[in-house]
Amino acid sequence: MARAPRKRTDRNRGIDRRTLLVGGGAAAGLLIAWGVWPRSYQPNLNAGPDETVVNAFLKIDRAGQIIVIVPQTEMGQGVTTVLPQILADELGADWRTVAVQSAPLSPLYANTLLARQWLATDWTRLLGDAGDWAIGQYATRSALMLTGGGTSVPMFHDAYRDAGAAARVLLCKAAAARWGIAWESCDIQDGLISDGAERRMKIGEIASDGVNFDLPAILPLRQGQDGRLSGQDLPRLDTPSKIDGSHNFAADVRLPDMVYASIRQGPIGDALLAGLDTRAPAGVTGFLKLVRQDRWVAAVASNTWAANKALDLADPVFTLRGAPVSSASIDERLEKAFSGASGRRLYAQGDLLPVFEGATILASEYQVDAGLHLALEPLCATARVNDDGAEVWMATQAPGLARDAIADALGLSPRAVTLYPLHAGGSFGRKMDWEAGVQAALIARDMGRPVQLQWSRLEDVIQDRPGAPAHARMAAKLGRNGAIEGWLAKVATPCALTQTWARIAGGALPHEAAAGAADTATRLAVAGMAPPYAIPNWAVDHYPADVGLPLGFTRGNAHLHGAFFTESFVDELAHLANMEAMSFRIQMLGGNPRLAHCLSTAAAMGGWQGGVPGSGQGIATHMMDGAYAAVLVEAAMDGARLSVSRIVAAVDAGDQVNPDIARQQIEGGLIYGLAYAMGASVPYERSLPTRALLGRMNLPRLGDIGEVTVELMRSTADPAGVGDLAAPLVAPAIANALYTWTGQRLRSLPLVGTA
Template identity: 25%
Template sequence: MTTHTVNRRDFIRVTAAAGGGLVLGFNWLSACSPSSRQAKAAVHDLNAFVKIDTDGLVTIMAPNPEIGQGVKTALPMIVAEELDVDWKKISIVQAGLDTGKYSRQVAGGSGAVRSSWAPFREAGATGRQMLVNAAAAEWQVDPAACSTEAGKVWHKESGKSTGYGDLVEKAAALPVPKNVALKDPSAFRIIGKRMPNYDNKAIVTGSIKYGIDTRRKGMLYAAIIHPPAFGQKLQHFDDSEAKKQPGVQQVVSFDNNIAVLARSTWEAMQGAKAIKADWSDDSKLESTGDYADNFRKILDRPSQEKPRRKDGNIRQAFAGAARVIEAEYAAPFLPHNTMEPMNFFADVREDGVELYGPVQTPEKAQSDVSKLLGIPKEKIKVGMPRTGGGFGRRLKSDFVTEAAMISKLAKAPVNLIWRREDDMGGGDYRPMGLYRYRAALDQEGRLIAWHHHSVGVTGNPSRQDSFPAGAVPHLQVDALEYKSPVTTGPWRAPNHNFIAFSEESFLDDIAHQVKKDPVTFRLELLEQAKQHPVGKVDYDPDRYAGVIRKVTEMAGWGQPRPGVYQGFAAHFSFSTHVAEIVELIRAGDKLKISKVYCAVDCGTVVNLSGAETEVEGGIIDGIGHALYGELTLTRGRPDQTNYDHYRLIRMREAPEVEVQFIRNNEKPTGLGEPGLPPAGAALANAIFAATGKRLRSQPFIKSGFFG
């Protein structure tokens, strides 16, 4: 085992629970109520904890919001592994927000497992060592002579064994060891295995409760009315007819919104339909075509801003190049389309505020409500049910602050539920953007200069340290921001989701134009980045090359098969290297995706089942949006506000996906997002292989190649 020193202040507390039991409290977990199970060791008014009852049952609190990425299962697996318990005797409970005891209580950036790997291992290992010390003291043997397995301590020489439940009270009285031995990965019994999602049964049977299911005594349902177009302002509204609708209790207005409160969701939404509102008519409201035209005008002018990155001298390199290749790629707006509509419960009272609902950033929600209402954060409690999808939409807290304000104005507990149209029509989209590339090559076809010039709505549309940065001697990244009233925000794998498409498509284009195999071309660039690196990079050339070689082996790249067309792409995001190959076949006069191969280097895989699901879901999501995803605007008004006009990939269209992970003992890296970015590029490159045509804008359905 590797010795690891626990040196965090107040990192672990050990107490004896009332009635017996060992409680390990962690400074990143929050306070919670006891399990509904009638445990022998009752726990009251404790901070966040892992509890071992005298009957051997272990309760582990799940600190991060669960939005379908599997952290409610994966994080407890880490603790259970080092604690050396029987997974079947684990109970997992979702924690609430506690900013004093949690660190990074967020569902975003594919960071939950990455940030929790070391502290959760240390916590489990510390508990295990204390139980070993208790058994050794009882048997009067050297703790080093004892071992653990499945919730028991063993002494091989004497043949003695004792369950954790029989040791917890004695262990609680012992000092907390300052140095603990972490397991060698070869001894893992839980980590790396396929474990079913902890909530599976509850989900399948319908017993699990989402935020939209929240019920409270005296609660009203609220429907929200936002401006129909971005940039419009509320001038006047008439609620007389709305108040005549059955079940409608109140109508309130704040900022630029109107809310109707009623006894049920249906009654609230029917009341909202009866509202007559006048909105300002701004002649400057822009349509999708306006954005596209303005983007090109901006890129046609020399940039006045400092480059995001500048290696070498691209002007000289392009002037002396044997060949210059140029291309332009267009990204549309995309909504998030979470399966569970946006909703949140708020109860604003004189003595404090209760917030409860699906949110990816509970601390931000608490802080924003505190600022809005002028209420101290310590008086605002935030609870988190399982969330029916986030994809970045619930990183923002606009729907939370709306619920809080409505509750305050109505003087009642409120469950605010948006319609699908409210969310798709209300923004926080993946930004629209335009990406222009130029590449310079020498006489031997080597890439000597690269220029990325892009503009996007509200935000930096570039990833300046991503491949091929570091592999090209002359490289410049100019990324500009276009101000717009359209609200944008993080969308699954922010920036990476389109950068991977544009850059990997362009690299494929360059390789074909210089008559090089696209995979060989990239491997040569990675070798250049390894042997003669230029500036800072965010990827590891060896690990990057490793996934490329693995996926080409999986897919039989370079071994032609009649009627099968392959496209390759790779990308690094959230500390994870991913390479993918899409296979197309012909179905009549159309193309069909038959299979996708994917190789991933994400370090140690905690839950193999969950990891495969995350990658497969990301790939299908990436392919679906590349094929069909587009939200357009007409004078600031969204044209697609529900699924009757917004196309998503269907189950029958989802291809077979084969995923393999590079096995190593590196610490875990991100996984919820990295599978998505290369998918669109691999598909576009496969389309080129099948048709000889380059698709440089999404969605691909407009090409006519797909049904």
């Protein structure tokens, strides 16, 4: 039997009061100082014999290939094109010569932006800039490389721009030295260094000389628009390999003497392996061994079919400790949270008490079920473990934390574990967790040979860490002119992000992480609930709960239920005030012109009819981390089947580097939001989902989706992330559309089948 993994320490749990008080030292953060590299952090890139490391984000080979180093996980969002495009634009490279390489673990690639969003506490907010600095220090010193929350471009835009500018200056200095001229007279266009006259030189010819020069105190950036790559719809760098099949995902890895494993874990909760039939699998051709741990068992065979067959014959039995999870128990615990002692007011403006006292209050209750990830690629990892250490190939959004967890499970130093981060076949946040990598490594150690572990779709659904379920009690006071004078949102929901961090950074088991967050009210659980409208008196209260269902990082996170509650209730108030829904919103958006512009644009493009009965039109707006969007949908019910004939989205997300990829991400978010509205959730009974086949989840099909139009607004603002922005908008827009179609207000997600 394989040795049980050691319990992980609390060294990565987060930022607390003590950490803030003792966390001194030299300021670091993600500091990309091009004149003098940070003394503590040097690039740790490997270079081939013909390659020159220019800085932490760039290598150039002798043939002139521009090799851009990307620390972010490609999950289909185009990050391995957009970040290189920023660097290549500032460098003056020929796009045809640009290649991408995954970054090694290093403090230089820490995502301090996502860390600040995720780890902010009352203590850090109390300290202001010092609190942000403390989180940045923690993230940097921990080499906290994270992908998620649409933070890749906002986090790394300036770093890649500066990396390209620094390389351009160094190359121009080297060329100028050869030509005996001032370097300021040189420039790079389409990958060629020129002196502005007749002399030209390829980048690769001079790269090794360029790194010997110094950079000026002020780094000059490119001026003008001639030959610029930024803002162009350049082709994605990963498309050719994905078309011809040469692109390697985790399941494509092949190693000498490799075998295949299938895994079975218990039901949701604190489940232990109680027994299995060890003799029945012996008759399966190709079966090799059963590897068991306290909470799972894996069958290993010479092929995946044999591993699956052997596991079925082993028929593992699990014992569940504690109350089983069901949809009814989830709803009951959420409702019970409203009367608990852990509720807390997290956002407030003005004074609600005198507004609500003695007034006629309009109130409604809303509900959102837990939404599954359902990525195209279930979890998969390949591992090789020997006396020298371990190697693991897997897609992960947190490679440093995944490596540490694997090392901890094997009883090795993190330096003895090499993790090869691969692109993911979709994720939506699911690959923030690392359990498949740990399991593959333990099985490989037990087998003494490389092992590829592939979760089945059934296992992927049962063990999913879905988005949080939530109940909301919304109340408002309307003034005589129809404006909202008071607004109160009470939300009962667990915090999925708190649970995720406890698992991936603290090593907590899923049920432990869920229980540990049960009494903590946090803004992460009600993100997106602060209304974007000019309401003089409003508040948002969070009532935490442990619903028994482990939850995880998702696309949009709490904004998925936050936008549904807010935009559905705003639409309801508009009808109660006898006002047209768009005008009702516009009158409160005077202080938010970017959102108002998006709303009016979407309405104009979609031919907004005022939400009249029978129109089947609905609208919704939302803003998120510096990006603004509005959506108009046309929806109808055909019996029990929801169809959406048209979606129009107007988005202001700043000056996007690659507008076409931005549109792709917005379109993907719209379809993700549609799936969330239609059925990307399952009922639970006895700690198991009652259905696990994708075909039975009422997910949108091509015939359910009509015309999709995305308008990117012109903007000179800094580019914002767009991966999460559109997803929260679709469900409330559809619910508002169906009200005009049926006259019935739908207040629960998924919408189909609700009353």
